Amino acid sequence: MASTWLVQIGSTIVRAHQHAAATGRKGGHRPDEPDDHALGRSRGGPATKIHLACDGEARPLAVLVTPGQRHDNVCAQTLLERIRVPYSGPGRPRCRPAQVTADKA
Template sequence: MINGMVYKIRTGVSWRDLPERYGPWKSVYTRFRRYAIDGVFTRALQQIQAQADAAGDIDWLVQIDSTIVRAHQHAAATGRKRGKHRTDEPDDHALGRSRGGLTAEIPLACDGRGRPLAVLLTPGQRHDGVCVRPLPGRIRVPRTGPGRPRCRPDHVIADKAYSSRGFRA
């Protein structure tokens, strides 16, 4: 099952096109969805980060950048009827409308070795400098033993989009 999840993420194939050697696609999808909802992937990442920090393997020279992901034209149409917008949508549903269509922006903070420390999902029409402000506050690497998690990098490297005074503060 795990190998099927990894294959799907790495190749980007649809769930229905998952090779049969990984089992029924619906079983792999159901397990993947359950793991995502239950926070299994988040806890696994935190454990990996804690072990890497305990071994002194995290380079606290943090790099921040973002990428734009285009959504399909029908991605935002579900749940809407006759022009009425849903008001119960969570804040982290981040489809934005820009000249290129429906987009989402994914800002990421990585350590000096390119391993993820924090990630956000924001609407694509927002400026990088605005949507990335909460990202450094999301960096939280737990300790393996007692002690508070490490939340502050030694240095931050970012491009010119993040050079505003508000971001530097």
């Protein structure tokens, strides 16, 4: 019987220090701050969200870091596209799991 390749995806929010945003005294957005710094706002203040894809044995396969307000559904496709598991011999890396599990978010 062939085994199926199971991938699990999930995310967590990491709170940033209040001075990490460097937004200035009024709390506004700095125009010279790049959008790819993955520092955004969540309900609790400045935060970063870490999305992780791992296999059935909890080995990480892909990681994506986004601003704290980014929803999980928006990043799920991008996260799955980053999976590349090389074979021990010749051939293309595996990139399409047989099953994907995630929470309701």
